[in-house]
Amino acid sequence: MSDLLTIAGRTFRSRLMVGTGKYATFQLMKEALAASGAEIVTVAVRRVNLDRREESLLDYIDLNRYFLLPNTAGCHTAEEAIRTARLARAAGLSNWVKLEVIPDDGTLLPDPIATVEAAAQLVKEGFVVLPYTTDDHVVARRLVEVGCATVMPFGSAIGTGQGLPDPDRLQRVIDAVGGRVPVVVDAGIGAPSDAALAMELGADAVLVNTAIAKAGDPVTMARAMALAVEAGRMAYKAGRIAKTPVASPSSPTEGLVGKPAQA
């Protein structure tokens, strides 16, 4: 049975999005993208280097197969992010943007207020906005109210691989906006188990970059992430059991050998 991810009217089979940063080589990235089964891949927008001819990332990404999601990484203010989003759109591939507004304080934690402001402006300008945000459900709700196509709460800080230290907060985000827009857990995923947990909580998708790009074997890790996302999604749909403080045996308590026969 199909279980498609729909964002702003566009459907995707894969619920794993992957980043294209931090790979040792473009060739390795290309193989990892293929192994991940991802359809949405993120890219950054940077000045062309005029002094030195550099390989082009896009020579390694088949645009018939992958949908590019440009980000505004590196933007410290709403204004910078809006300017970068406009440039990304002008490249002529789509009007989608992964909005990131991250103050320059070394934590890589997003500025939620500036993110909401930038999102509102970009939505007005016709962008499909997928904002990177904290795991604060009130902020998530605000992002939906200004017209974002998803919310992308972090699991933990970008590049830390610390996974989901606070699943309850993430659950609140999912409960607050899930069903209205897809919730994509972005940042902090370190291992497939983190990705699976995010999906088990009811996230609609997961975005992974560092945990694949910096793995010992990125191609195999990409595949492992794909399987984890699929397993987590299936588990969510199947409905996990409730946690209880009381043990209950899985084997019959009757018919044990060496006991008096029961009446």
Add this chain to the structure above:
Amino acid sequence: MQLVINGQAREVPDGLTVAQLLEHLDLGHERVAVECNGEIVERERFPTHALQPGDALEIVRFVGGG
């Protein structure tokens, strides 16, 4: 004429259009986006947008990112 491209002053032939500048910079086949004096230059206008001395340009492309 002198332009400021990606923050660097650069001498280029007079009277170039954006498309000609990109060829001049060996970027003709690269998928780039261009901003001139803070305004986006749409791709359709690359062949007709004539550059003026002193114009400040941003020329960007997609790179690896998360």
